[in-house]
Amino acid sequence: MIEFCGIELEHQVINASGCFDVLAARQVFGEALVERFPFAAYVSKTVTLAARAGNPPPRLWESAGGMINSIGLPNPGVEVYLAHHVGEYARLGVPLITNVMGSSAGEFAELVERVAEREEVAAIELNVSCPNVATGLDIGADPRGLRDLLAVVRPLTRKPLIVKLTPNTADVAACAAAAEAGGADAVSLINTLRAMSLAPGGHGRPWLGGRTGGLSGPAIRAIALAQVASVAARVAVPVVGMGGVSSGADAAELLEVGARLVAVGSESFRDPAAGSRVAAELAAHFAENAA
């Protein structure tokens, strides 16, 4: 058993938000998904106050050793999430971490209050990779923005708050320190790196419907390792490390530089049961090293 913010977890591998849709996967794979759920906790896709349709297609681009997505956080909004999704997720038998995103501290506050009412929710992850409607800057790219956000939302709940840090910032460790100072119980990183691809023969026209997107996959693993190491060296709260993990060996490296948990993202697209495989490889890795 692994302890994380007072939550007991079976192992150290969870999913990255947005990379696993339990409702769709249940329809496709049936009860086997529940019986062999790959992750020690389920992190929901980002929930916003109002429903979002997401970005216009095309939304994907395969890049060198990874992919760029501009999905645009489609979700049915917090009302539908609470009414129809939370109950389904609770059936998985693993702790539920709800990821929320607002474009102002006020929106975050409303989301946190609503979500925190539900006992099925073990922890709340704040997706701060969103432009502040007032300043246009990503809330999470600026330590002051993070401090201001935490000052508003921290008093609203006793549930663990995890800040999902953006890598698209000058000093990710300073952002992590601001989140910790503001009362965050944990930080998670890295989110995708802002990236772009051009339409073939398009003379500079972006391929993705959202113009830019987020780069993920093995292409970003070395960057994730550096950022997780710098954050883990700076803060005392637990760190969830992610970015390009596709094997137990990759996961072990993030743990070795100070992560408490590891999240699997894009690898689940290549293998729906990747979380189980990474966890098993990680266990074998530790058994080997202990011997």
Added chain:
Amino acid sequence: MTTPFGRRVSAVLSRRLVGRYVVLGIGEEAAVAEPGQFYMLAAVAGWGGGVDERPYLPRAVSVLYARDGEVGFLLEDVGPGTHRLCGLGVGEDVYLVGPLGQGFTPPPPGIEAILVGGGVGIPPLAMFQDRCGGQALLGFRTSEHAEAASLFAAPELATDDGSAGHQGHVTDLLDDLLETRQDIVVFACGPPAMLQAVQSRVARHQVPAQLALEAPMACGYGACFGCVVDTVAGYKRVCVDGPVFDAAVLV
């Protein structure tokens, strides 16, 4: 019918050339796919690590046949993923996730199925004809590509260069048929321009149609939301809500 959870490793059992295409047969104990369904395929070896580290994601490929412990796919070498899959030999291992997606719904008794296919989009239609019958209208670039028409019974042909069958588009053949027939359902799969042409024609003639779409996918099982298509009910995922859609719902 649910799909086995997780990706499985299976070996290539057969490989043959059909014109400009490769037909791969891959071992699959319970080969239960329906026409219009697909698998996510990736080679176990040599997937990634090439000149530009592609392919990385598995490729969504329509099922051509599913029988006797084997599932078959028609492939054309058009990019790093299909290049690697086309180069697979008998005995080499493949990662499989599938069968996935919603396939074709057969027409009610007394209604004839008209199967309109273009290029490498023909597999769902060949599988459909094998199980449910129907008149196939097929379009290809050249006579060499059109050798894949051998996967059908009594197809009518069109080629871009006129080297086999009618010179022109497959939708020319559909036009002729729509002039005289209303008691039909159109099933179509092919390039986007062909599907759009089919969609506008069936709408004009008020004939129902089911279109099998193709979209780049990361996962194939509804996780990534990368493959959406615009419909009258908003964005829908091609992988789990399709790949077969009623032509009337597509925007």
